[in-house]
Amino acid sequence: MARHVGRGASGPFDVFVKPSSHVKKETIMSTQAYGYDILHNPRLNHGTAFTLEERKKYRLEGLLPPGVNTLELQIARTHAQLNNLDNDLQRYLFLSDLQARNETLFYALLMSDPATYMPIVYTPTVGEACQKFDHVFRATRGLYIPIDARGRVKELLGNWPQQDVRFIVVTDGERILGLGDLGVGGMGIPIGKLALYTACAGVPPMHCLPVMLDVGTNNASLLDDPLYLGMRQERVRGDEYHAFIDEFVNAVQDVYPKCCIQWEDFANFNAVPLLARFRDKVCTYNDDIQGTAAVALAGVYAALRISKQKLTDQRFLFLGGGSAATGIAELISEAMVLEGLDIDSARRRNTLYDVNGLMVQSRTDLADFQKVFAIDHAPVDTFVDAVRALKPTGIIGVSTVPKLFSQQVIEAMSEINERPIVFPYSNPTSRSECTAEEAYRWSRGQAIFASGSPFGPVEIEGRTFVPGQGNNVYIFPAMGMAVFATEATRVTEDMFIVAAKAVAEQVSDESLEKGLIYPPQSRIFEASMHVAASVAEYIFDHGLARVERPADLVAHIKAVAYSPAYRSI
Structure with a gap:
């Protein structure tokens, strides 16, 4: 245990830092800080929630208003303060300060x-x-x-x-x-x-x-x-x-x-x-490539519960040919392999279209990571013509160019498919390839839709659709918790397929009826715990963990998870 001596605004203090040797032993800081030293340490500060006894013990008397609040009251006050701000950037800055x-x-x-x-x-x-x-x-x-x-x-x-x-x-x-x-x-x-x-x-x-x-x-x-x-x-x-x-x-x-x-x-x-x-x-991964791929695959798995089709029968056309597009295409291909296709056949079912047109083998401008998805086909210069030529069951937008999923594109997809998959995943909202309302209206309510940015509910011909947000937040926090709880040595591609399945299996039939193909974000913590447990099980099964396997994996993950509550200093 190391001892560090310092001097704060209210006098000297000792800080003892106990290094953690196991995931259950969080780094503990036992401090003798006083007054302003506590109020200016974000991990020690309780603000108005300090009890009268704590205020006396830590020389906080006079430094705070006399009223004592619970954490719940502090949340309510902060929520009200945020509601009084004019825009989300102000709210972002307020939360950063908090x-x-x-x-x-x-x-x-x-x-x-x-x-x-x-x-x-x-x-x-x-x-x-x-x-x-x-x-x-x-x-x-x-x-x-x-x-x-x-x-x-x-x-x-x-x-x-x-x-x-x-x-x-x-x-x-x-x-x-x-x-x-x-x-x-x-x-x-x-x-x-x-x-x-x-x-x-x-x-x-x-x-x-x-x-x-x-x-x-x-x-x-x-x-x-x-x-x-x-x-x-x-x-x-x-x-x-x-x-x-x-x-x-x-x-x-x-x-x-x-x-x-x-x-x-x-x-x-x-x-x-x-x-x-x-x-x-x-131990490393790229969320733009692998996290995006996993959340897209999760959306595909859920969409197939609506269309009642098999993954190996799908054809996807990507608008965009960068690392996000190839990452999604590769993960879908590998998932298809697990269901019986060979990798080359699977990749031919995932085709890319970028600023220079359809990625075909005759093009000379392709990067190495794009070449495996180039197909033997005549050049195609417009995206809607690519849809008509290739007849995909789903289109996935990762172009960061807005409005490219035009009315012509959506109508063409609807002519080809009874339930077309339409995923404009580009962020932020201003870059989305189409809006939820456009996808639902132009497809007459038949599109299975998810986007990268949030959109509100849409009413079409008396039916209300709740668009899902294919946000990586369903993947990377849960992946992080799985790695944290197991002290994993590596993050593998198969772990993202496991995560995608774990996300999709949490979508209720009631949600699918409304077009929602991801778990509601209001219960993201519970969803993440489920995904983390599934990935952690894979980590242990494949010898990638640095800790012993607990008897109850779910209980272990819940035990090491952070819970926001004021603790004794």
């Missing part, structure tokens, strides 16, 4: 109504927050590691106060949602993702670390902005970039040996090779 001063209240609020607060702390609001990051910046959070710190990355990781980091979500800010290169402003994504790790699946926040790898930006407007907070240079490429990434990954293994690295919002030409380079060496 997270920086009272972590327990922050997570208690999110978990009290996840369907309301997830769109504020993450998509779609986080997109605007990232765009305006330099102009709304307040308190720092996470680690910023610039490329000019090469040779000292391990030193910078060591500056983080937590000794047992289990999850790092890392970005270089180059492809933030569908918004492009936002440089250091992309840090909003790792921060938001990790908040959902905790709020949606109970991964303890003290084990989470958001990281921005700043290698510059090619966004001229940022470089010209005097308020820009990142490195003022164009992006570093090539060997220097990859050496920097290698140093980061190696440093993480040294400083945090049980840590899982989640790659987030890297450009396609970096995302795919980075995942290929490290997936068999360390």
